[in-house]
Amino acid sequence: MFEITRKIEIDAGHRIREHGSKCRNLHGHRYQIHVSVRSDQLVAGGSESGMVADFSFLKELMISEIDGPCDHAFILDAEDTLYVELFGLREVAQAVRRDARAAPALSAQGSKMYVVPFAPTAENLAAHWHALLAPLVSAHGKGGIFLAAVRAFETPNCEATFPAPGRFSVIEEAPPRLAEPLALAAYRDHA
Numbered sequence: 215m216f217e218i219t220r221k222i223e224i225d226a227g228h229r230i231r232e233h234g235s236k237c238r239n240l241h242g243h244r245y246q247i248h249v250s251v252r253s254d255q256l257v258a259g260g261s262e263s264g265m266v267a268d269f270s271f272l273k274e275l276m277i278s279e280i281d282g283p284c285d286h287a288f289i290l291d292a293e294d295t296l297y298v299e300l301f302g303l304r305e306v307a308q309a310v311r312r313d314a315r316a317a318p319a320l321s322a323q324g325s326k327m328y329v330v331p332f333a334p335t336a337e338n339l340a341a342h343w344h345a346l347l348a349p350l351v352s353a354h355g356k357g358g359i360f361l362a363a364v365r366a367f368e369t370p371n372c373e374a375t376f377p378a379p380g381r382f383s384v385i386e387e388a389p390p391r392l393a394e395p396l397a398l399a400a401y402r403d404h405a
């Protein structure tokens with residue numbers, strides 16, 4: 215089994231509305247996001263020969279799905295009614311809650327926002343980015359590669375990983391060349 219990892223960094227604001235302490239305040243982080251992709255064999259022939267996948271493919275994916283919508287944005291919990299109202303995003307937040315789907319938006323003040331249907335903790339963001347990227351990684355590798363993990367560092371000291379390493383072993387036990395939806399089902403079934 216091979217694994218490759220690409221890292222990007224973004225700056226974003228958030229708050230954890232129900233946090234018992236300082237994270238209730240509006241604040242920002244320079245997030246580091248590490249995306250790891252695995253395959254049991256390397257590409258033979260073509261521009262990705264000898265690779266799990268081209269690092270530049272991972273970079274483009276992370277730029278389009280993570281950096282584009284989230285860099286220099288405020289990541290807003292759609293349930294955070296105080297700030298949903300302040301930013302003039304009631305309708306966007308309603309749609310995000312209804313569809314359980316994150317949405318980029320502009321606040322009434324003209325600021326870049328990313329409205330999410332969850333508390334924007336490192337754990338939830340890692341799982342969210344995993345869900346966005348997993349099918350795109352699989353499609354690129356035609357089922358021969360899969361997204362092993364997303365690690366989200368909020369600070370140099372604070373990191374969340376999804377799925378946690380214990381779940382990797384479940385995926386590793388799956389038959390080789392498993393298509394992503396089945397790989398995802400494999401660790402869901404072992405939850």
Ligand SMILES: Nc1nc2c(c(=O)[nH]1)N=C([C@H](O)[C@H](O)COP(=O)(O)OP(=O)(O)OP(=O)(O)O)CN2
Nearest residue numbers: 230233237243334335336337368369370371372374
């Ligand atoms: N399990 C989680 N705990 C916390 C989260 C989280 O996403 N998941 N988030 C926060 C805060 O938003 C923040 O990221 C952590 O701040 P802090 O603990 O202050 O981290 P620092 O590295 O800045 O620590 P210092 O000791 O201040 O250097 C809180 N908890």
